[in-house]
Amino acid sequence: MTDQTQMHETSPTTEATDNEQQESATTPTGVSDLLSESGAGMAGYNYAYLDEHTKREVRRGVLKAISLPGHQVPFASREMPLARGWGTGGIQASLSLLGPADTFKVIDQGSDESVNAANIRRLAKTTADVETTTDTTEASVIQTRHRIPEEVLTDEQILVLQVPTTDALRRVDGSDDANRRRHAHKNYSKMWVALYENVVKWDEIQISARYPAMVNGRYLMDPSPIPRWDTTKLNDADSLFLFAAGREARIYAVPPHTDVEPLAFEDRSFQVERFDESCHRCGSTDTYLTEVTGDDGVTRYACNDASFCEKRAEHPDLSKDHHLDEDDVAWGPETPDPILSDETGGEDA
Amino acid sequence: MSLLDAENVTRFYGEFEPCGDCVDLTGPTHGRNQCPDCGTVVGCADVDLDVERGEVLGIVGESGSGKSSLAEMLALDLAATAGNVEFASYDGNLLDANYEERVDLRNTNVGMVHQHVRDGLNLEFTGGGNVAESLLAAGWRNFDEIRARVRDLFEETEVPVDRMDDPTDTYSGGMQRRVQIAKAIANDPELVILDEPTTGLDVSVQARVLDMFRRIQREQDVATIVVSHDLGVVRLLADRTVVMRHGRVIESGLTDRVMEDPQREYTQTLINSVI
Numbered sequence: 001m002t003d004q005t006q007m008h009e010t011s012p013t014t015e016a017t018d019n020e021q022q023e024s025a026t027t028p029t030g031v032s033d034l035l036s037e038s039g040a041g042m043a044g045y046n047y048a049y050l051d052e053h054t055k056r057e058v059r060r061g062v063l064k065a066i067s068l069p070g071h072q073v074p075f076a077s078r079e080m081p082l083a084r085g086w087g088t089g090g091i092q093a094s095l096s097l098l099g100p101a102d103t104f105k106v107i108d109q110g111s112d113e114s115v116n117a118a119n120i121r122r123l124a125k126t127t128a129d130v131e132t133t134t135d136t137t138e139a140s141v142i143q144t145r146h147r148i149p150e151e152v153l154t155d156e157q158i159l160v161l162q163v164p165t166t167d168a169l170r171r172v173d174g175s176d177d178a179n180r181r182r183h184a185h186k187n188y189s190k191m192w193v194a195l196y197e198n199v200v201k202w203d204e205i206q207i208s209a210r211y212p213a214m215v216n217g218r219y220l221m222d223p224s225p226i227p228r229w230d231t232t233k234l235n236d237a238d239s240l241f242l243f244a245a246g247r248e249a250r251i252y253a254v255p256p257h258t259d260v261e262p263l264a265f266e267d268r269s270f271q272v273e274r275f276d277e278s279c280h281r282c283g284s285t286d287t288y289l290t291e292v293t294g295d296d297g298v299t300r301y302a303c304n305d306a307s308f309c310e311k312r313a314e315h316p317d318l319s320k321d322h323h324l325d326e327d328d329v330a331w332g333p334e335t336p337d338p339i340l341s342d343e344t345g346g347e348d349a
Numbered sequence: 350m351s352l353l354d355a356e357n358v359t360r361f362y363g364e365f366e367p368c369g370d371c372v373d374l375t376g377p378t379h380g381r382n383q384c385p386d387c388g389t390v391v392g393c394a395d396v397d398l399d400v401e402r403g404e405v406l407g408i409v410g411e412s413g414s415g416k417s418s419l420a421e422m423l424a425l426d427l428a429a430t431a432g433n434v435e436f437a438s439y440d441g442n443l444l445d446a447n448y449e450e451r452v453d454l455r456n457t458n459v460g461m462v463h464q465h466v467r468d469g470l471n472l473e474f475t476g477g478g479n480v481a482e483s484l485l486a487a488g489w490r491n492f493d494e495i496r497a498r499v500r501d502l503f504e505e506t507e508v509p510v511d512r513m514d515d516p517t518d519t520y521s522g523g524m525q526r527r528v529q530i531a532k533a534i535a536n537d538p539e540l541v542i543l544d545e546p547t548t549g550l551d552v553s554v555q556a557r558v559l560d561m562f563r564r565i566q567r568e569q570d571v572a573t574i575v576v577s578h579d580l581g582v583v584r585l586l587a588d589r590t591v592v593m594r595h596g597r598v599i600e601s602g603l604t605d606r607v608m609e610d611p612q613r614e615y616t617q618t619l620i621n622s623v624i
């Protein structure tokens with residue numbers, strides 16, 4: 001398997017610690033092995049690789065997750081031809097949803113080009129006979145690791161997020177039993193104490209990625225290691241978000257038009273990452289940027305969403321909702337997002 | 350009406366199905382709290398008591414007499430086996446309150462200071478964080494207001510304010526007790542329950558914690574149940590006192606009367622043993 005560290009771009013604000021990636025880097029099996037073994041066709045494998053029973057089970061989990069927004073639903077996570085932590089939950093969810101009419105996109109930390117993304121895409125193409133794309137607006141199902149695209153998702157699209165750690169409460173208590181009880185009773189005071197102590201220490205809430213958010217006013221959710229920049233995109237969106245964890249065998253969902261509210265104090269509001277720079281490739285100032293070090297050893301800022309960056313490089317004025325009939329659609333920072341632009345919000349703070 | 354009116358409060362412990370005669374076969378007359386037939390431990394049984402608004406009720410008794418069992422049931426921390434408790438802020442039998450009602454009541458109406466610090470505080474949190482938890486659980490969401498209130502409560506309970514951002518496990522036993530008191534009174538409850546507020550503290554620290562609590566109790570006129578195996582504590586704080594033995598109340602009355610003119614030989618022995 002290719003060394004994953006190559007594709008890691010370090011963000012100034014995201015704690016990009018992926019233990020699960022490091023652990024599994026030693027595992028010899030991978031999608032690429034599988035693909036090379038089996039050649040072009042997938043003779044002997046069921047449609048979309050998983051057997052029908054497994055897919056039905058996953059879909060059942062998905063339906064349950066949709067009906068209880070933010071609640072973690074167990075599912076029988078299968079062994080996959082790649083180590084857990086490589087997105088086995090995401091792949092199972094994607095493969096259970098895909099049909100031949102779908103167009104599939106895979107993003108790995110903003111990039112369609114990582115080996116992992118390419119392999120997952122190829123697995124779906126080969127076994128489920130789907131079209132694949134790198135264009136966010138073309139895709140019907142998008143599997144992603146640690147990012148939500150910059151272009152607004154629509155009610156025709158499903159975003160499948162890979163999840164390494166399912167429970168937001170694990171930050172404050174390692175006992176899953178105790179945390180399950182807390183969720184059952186909506187008892188989140190321990191999380192609030194952690195936020196209080198965070199502000200005591202830093203005078204603001206210092207959580208970079210995996211920012212905990214209340215879903216539908218009921219369940220506290222770990223939105224997976226997306227940056228804060230992406231967190232508000234979950235709120236009142238048109239699209240369906242599915243969160244799938246293979247190792248922990250849990251699925252949860254944010255259905256369209258669900259309230260998703262990042263935890264914060266009235267006087268210490270939720271803040272997103274800010275960049276003083278613009279993208280050195282496309283000039284964007286309204287996208288999530290990460291530091292990239294070039295061959296010349298110089299570190300520059302670039303859009304993390306590579307496919308949108310490419311479009312912007314050609315059409316600098318392209319808006320994030322360019323593909324929609326409406327204008328000014330709320331979609332995270334630098335759009336008219338209600339969570340970020342209310343009077344206590346972080347937009348101008 | 351009293352603030353709290355408890356009848357027949359009973360708590361069994363044990364793995365076995367109670368035989369039905371456990372209460373009859375235990376208690377002071379039998380000199381035991383474990384049922385000889387089925388092995389059930391009768392933590393307490395048939396306890397009647399009432400607490401008026403602003404009043405301090407003392408509960409004394411030797412170790413194992415059922416004081417904590419009783420206190421924890423009244424503080425909504427322990428399920429009761431039987432009994433009926435009327436409480437001013439609750440409609441119905443307090444002992445039947447469901448989980449969410451219990452959480453609500455504990456946040457706003459009943460503050461508890463636990464005998465064992467780990468039951469009351471999260472030692473990895475800061476002292477301030479522990480007190481803030483009460484406010485956060487009651488819905489406070491303004492950081493500066495929470496901060497100011499925590500600081501006031503630290504001053505009120507005489508914990509050095511400059512320690513409020515230190516982990517609670519770096520506090521002395523006396524400070525931890527004070528933080529528990531601060532946490533218990535944070536939301537101005539109608540009833541505070543103190544379980545062994547001085548156990549494990551140096552004598553000089555004991556006196557200061559008790560003085561501090563007595564001042565707060567008088568200033569805020571908050572009804573209090575104080576549980577102690579130490580008659581001195583109860584004598585100092587309590588208007589009325591009940592004496593427990595083998596899980597039963599064996600004597601009750603005005604504290605002065607109970608201390609000066611005990612009706613029961615056991616109470617007499619208790620008093621003599623400390624004088």
Ligand SMILES: Nc1ncnc2c1ncn2[C@@H]1O[C@H](COP(=O)(O)OP(=O)(O)OP(=O)(O)O)[C@@H](O)[C@H]1O
Nearest residue numbers: 362363390392411412413414415416417418419578
């Ligand atoms: N969880 C439990 N399981 C079994 N027995 C218990 C349990 N808790 C208490 N008991 C028993 O119930 C009886 C009453 O205990 P309780 O803790 O209420 O007494 P106490 O008066 O508070 O004692 P102390 O002064 O030592 O704190 C004791 O015999 C005790 O051993």
Ligand SMILES: [Mg+2]
Nearest residue numbers: 416417418464
């Ligand atoms: Mg006790």
Ligand SMILES: [Zn+2]
Nearest residue numbers: 279282303309
């Ligand atoms: Zn760019």
